[in-house]
Amino acid sequence: MEEYEQNSVIPTNDEDSDVRKGPWTEEEDAVLINYVSVHGEGRWNNIARFSGLKRTGKSCRLRWLNYLRPDVRRGNITLEEQFLILKLHSVWGNRWSKIAQYLPGRTDNEIKNYWRTRVQKQAKHLRCEVDSSLFKETMRNVWMPRLLERIHAQSSASTCQTGESAVTEPSRPVFAPTSEPGLDQFMSADQQFMASEFSAASSNSLETQFSTFPDQGHVNGSGLDPFQSGLDELCDWSYSGDEVEKLWKDDSFWSLQDQLCDQTSYSYN
């Protein structure tokens, strides 16, 4: 398990090209930040070559994009972001960088990690594959509605409270226009369009915003749009408030699996 030692310098035949691997030090971060601030992003091999860092261009790029970039957001993935990840993954699959484009400040690596650690864990609990129909049904019929309920609950709670006295953690809508200076410049035209859509939808429901998703026109061989059908099912979701509340109080997916099996057997029979 000695793939690499912390901060090790791997010697090579060419002593000029010894390459450092492993976690970055504060000094290395400072060098990279300084170099990028002067010369800009891109040309990562040149950055690696001329900055004095004994790192590969790839490593510099990764460190910058995933950690040092000023607009990188760290911390817990919000409910809205979770919902978006699930939804976008249902459209695009493991296209992490594409998904990340619609979660400003989040990196593809972070989303990929989220998927692997949280989503795949749930699949494991359900004893099914992440790409199995059972798990997809669970996501669509249980998990995502739960997220929506929590988002609604959170937003209504925050509107009942004023300013800093909010009890629930205020979570900024993912696409809501931000007052942070300079963030808009990182958003593509599509994203800014999405931002306005999200903003407009946030006062009504999260469902409506997804009617404007890009690429949702992809249809499968049967002519059905899986995105739209999933959306329809989502909007048709008909648990009562009490049932939802019960779901919320049950953090285990074991009982949800039973409910899902009942539901899916009903809907497919």
Add this chain to the structure above:
DNA sequence: AAGGACTGCAACCGCAGGTGA
């Protein structure tokens, strides 16, 4: 208190596509 199991995440690797000489 100790140590084994689990979890989250940073960072690496290989591959593929793009680009320019």
Add this chain to the structure above:
DNA sequence: TTCACCTGCGGTTGCAGTCCT
């Protein structure tokens, strides 16, 4: 057209912190 180099992406690994027994 070909080849070398660069960049970006997705998959994987392994360390460090936390949890559990």
